[in-house]
Amino acid sequence: MNTPLPTLPLAWVNGSDAPEKPCLNIGFMALTDCASVVVAATQGFAQQQGLTLNLHRQASWAGLRDRLLNGELDAAHCLYGLVYAVHLGVGGGPANALAVLMGLNQNAQAINLSPTLQRQGVTSAEALARRVHQGGARLTFAQTFPTGTHAMWLYYWLASLGVHPLRDVDSVVVPPAQMRAHLQAGRIDGFCVGEPWSADAVAEGQGFTLATSQAIWPGHPEKVLACTQDFVTHYPNTARALIRAVLAAARFIEQSQDNRRGTAQLLSGSAYLDSPLGSIQPRLLGDYQDGLGNRWHDPHGLRLFDQGRANLPYLSDGMWFMTQFRRWGILRDDPDYLGVARQVQQLTLYREAAQALGVPCAYSPLRSSLLIDGSRWDGSDPHGYARSFALHALDTTPALRAGR
Template sequence: MNEPSAASLAWVNGSDAPEKTELNLGFMALSDCASVVVAATQGFAQPYGLTLNLKRQASWANLRDKLVSGELDAAHSLYGLIYAVNLGIGGVPATDMAVLMGLNQNGQSINLSRGLQTRGVTSPEALHLHVHQTRPKLTFAQTFPTGTHALWLYYWLASQGIHPLQDVESVVVPPPQMVAHLQAGRIDGFCVGEPWSASAVRQDLGFTLATSQSIWPDHPEKVLGCTRMFIEQYPNTARALVMAILQASRFIEDNDENRRSTAQLLSAPQYLDAPLECIEPRLLGDYADGLGNRWQDPHALRLHGEGEVNLPYLSDGMWFMTQFRRWGLLRDDPDYMAVARQVQQLDLYREAADAVGVAAPTREMRSSQLIDGKVWDGTDPAGYARGFKLHAMSDSLSLLASR
């Protein structure tokens, strides 16, 4: 473990001491909860005066409800979940929310069933033909109606000429249940985080057709989320929490041995409860798709990236709102920049990063090109959203009803 710096330890003294020292942290059984688990269990929180109690959740809906109620102080969260709650989308009252830091980029996958493989559906082109020539509709699972997996699935399907709200059925399945649903034939494919895609491949129940990083290299994914009330009540605690998790993120990526030991830790029953061989390879960027292809992915799961992963860019938050608008979850354009400035806790993050010696660029936006050739840089979010066909609110009612 890396020792905290003198500058970082200074935060626990005097008026900078945490106002609340014992925190309940929610997480889902996914490989990208790694830095939260490592921070809580490997001695990264204690130097900052914190005790972190990990609380594994059964579904993203449970995690959301406990975060809003205060039963959880903060959580490993879907980016889109935090913004949907903030905007009052999806059946819960609008609650002021906050993104303290990014937890990871990349590392999610779209998998199809072996049944589709036996019918020759092993490429995007074959899937397009199958969807438009076959009935009944295929059923795809994602993990939460406003979450990242739903939006990666929709974006990818649309880029292949498949309408995600009309040409296929979409259902919500908690991440650890995906493989069982595939095995039972209840779904034809899914989008989920690791280790569940790798598990389907390893059990010979499906194959990986696309990774999320092929949709958007180094895309935003999970965040450390909380209510804004938590930050207002416990600003020093929030800062210390970010410092501890930043230290853990940096430790995991320091070398491959640390990644391997993290995979071993995550495999335990109280965390992912999954075999090490389903967790470790893709955590190291080693992909096998179940079709005989194997590669070292240049944009595999990243937890730190010298701080590039962890900075809560305004443009990252705004992108999710553009997709809510695209798919009819928002009837009108919000004030994208104003909402992002409220949610993304850039100042607090930079204070924490500076204290632990992590570079925090002054820029608030970043630019990326996605799979369909569109460039997203956050400069004109309303125009970007209008660049897609906008769908009516009624189009997305089944999406929200399937939580």
């Protein structure tokens, strides 16, 4: 990979900007969208900010969550929805104050169906909806964490087809790297997961990609750089330096296609994704083939930087996940949507770090998006938005409310 350009830190009003804690343990999952964290740790970006990042690959999101909370990890590549569930106490345990330092990426997750459904001719969204409503064996879909992004994309997509994700089908949790094995064993009929595991399943003849997450919401928020609120309180300079390191790495990756290819090569190594380059590189570049003979270049593929637009921790992005928790009964009552988002999203730290790098920041912490079902989300009325859908489960079971 090319040698990154040096970054000069700024002096902050409270004195030295030297990191209070220069050596950090950073958790990540074996997913393509951990790219900027891995590049920051291994290609000199962290060192330029006075940091050493020790990367720790995790086997499951639950394990990553637990290590983040008990202090084994200082920060982590994390699911957006996981952060908010833990913060609100619906993540399978008591509430713990977490923080989103920055967004790590937008887009580039996928929903795949099994070879069995493919042989049955269930190769379109409409065919899947007919299969569900015509009866027969109940279908089971996997996602990666009960309150994570993949669960929310799966639920939203199924509901847009008229399929109730909590009543018409079954949903189970499977770690990302195990999706193909579960599909091959016939334990699940489909899954929603991050790359490279969707592309890997297609390459191995284990089904096909029926939908991408960017088809559900072009430019959707996905993974974040997360830590505890205590970390931000005790180590604000470190948090700023960490944001600068990862943000500079994200910018570097998107400076050229060669940098993207070099990143794919790096990620394929045994310490990171431990996956064939052919399963990582095409979709990292935005080049898709779905296993049904269709190929395309996706204009809303993986965005790690996009001139900072993929990284700003918009308040509306955090609020959206809470509206979906309320929609599906994971939250029994409406939270203070804006108030909670202001607690979690570290906008001031991010803006300071971005300014130091000359990365532009949108003026408004809210953004407007049009989703697959024609609904528009702009953060202006989260209470009404959560109730605006034809399919919902505001009266669902206590087990689901607890985030099981």
